Structure formats: C-alpha cells, structure tokens
Amino acid sequence: MNSYLLGVINKQTGRYESIISVDKPNEYKCIDCGGDLILRKGEKNFQSFIHKNKFPACSYFKTPTELMLKTDALLHLKELLDTNKVTIYSKCSICKFNFETKLPKFITTVKNLNSVDCVDETNKTLCKFVFGINAEATPIDVPIYRININELILRITTSYATKKVELVCEDLIICDKCQARYR
DSSP, X not given: OTTOOOOEEETXXXXXXXXXXXXXXXXXXXXXXXXXXXXXXXXXSOOEEEESSOSSOOOTTTSOOHHHHHHHHHHHHHHHHHTTOEEEEEEBTTTOOEEEOOOOOOSEEEEOSSEEEEEOTTOXXXXXXXXXXXXXXXXXXSOEEEXXXXXXXXXXXXXXXXXXXXXXXXXXXXXXXXXXXXX
16 A cells, blocks of 8 residues: 555645645645645656644654545545546446446535545435445445445556546446346
8 A cells, every 4th residue: 555645635725636746836735634735846756745844743644554545545536536537337246347337416525534425416425435345334225335445546546647547346236238137
C-alpha cells in the first residue's frame, strides 16, 4: 500500500485532489490534520507536500496508517464517482466474465466513516460503496458494492493516464445469459 499517492483537499473548492493533478497556485490542506500544506513542485523531483506548521506532528505523508490510507481511498473514490471517472464491473460466478454495473442516477456522493454513498436530491441513499467483506452493516434495501481497497489503490495509481478507473466488485453475480441458461 505504500506506493499509493496520497491526495489533499483543495481549500478553494473543498474537493479531493490527487497529488498528480495538483497545481502550484492553489492552496491545499491535509486530509488527516486539516493543516495548511506547501506544495513542493520542482523540475527534477516529483511534487510532494509538507505541512506549513510542524506542530502538531502529522504523519499523513511520511508514515500513513491503514486508517489514513482507507480515508484517502474513500475520498478518492468519492471524487471519481462525482466526476464520472470510474466504471464499476461485477463478475459472473458461472461464466467468469465482467459486466458493467449500471449505477442508479445520483446527484452527489457522501463519504461516511466506512463507505461512500450515492444519494439523490432528497439525500436518500441509492447505493453504497464499501471496502472488503467486513464492511459496516447496512440496510438490505440499497445495493452494496464491495470494492477491494488494494485493487482501488492499484487502479488509481496505474490508470491516471487514461483518466478513467475501472473497478470490479468483490461480490459475484449471475449474468443474464447464465440465468437464462441454468433456469
């Protein structure tokens, strides 16, 4: 997980930004401590952030904890969903093919402690994205898409050039063709 490039919050927009897409004139704050950051963007070295104030000591960029990585990944997934830069697939348990998942039409997303929820204009949850099988207990009446956090991190890191991330849900489905064939 340490190859993951942690993001930041743009102070003007309040939105998550990947370190790959940050811009020098903008101001940023740390996702973990909320402290102001300085973008180091040179000609020779890859850009990085440092905290403006050294106190309190924040380990977000040097030695992030598993919780910090998970929070960053949830924020990144939220931004991908909000900007329509992710395609979600489900794998058929019989034929093993991946099929694009049609997500419900949502207005925005909400990041919770362990999930990203897609909501409508009344703030009703239409579907939920969680990491792993030990996800929080949720109502059965909304679709739940379980995403492997390591796969998300890998896809975000390697898919930057294409600007679109493709993720496969951990939960298996039975596709329409297989359902018709084995009824």
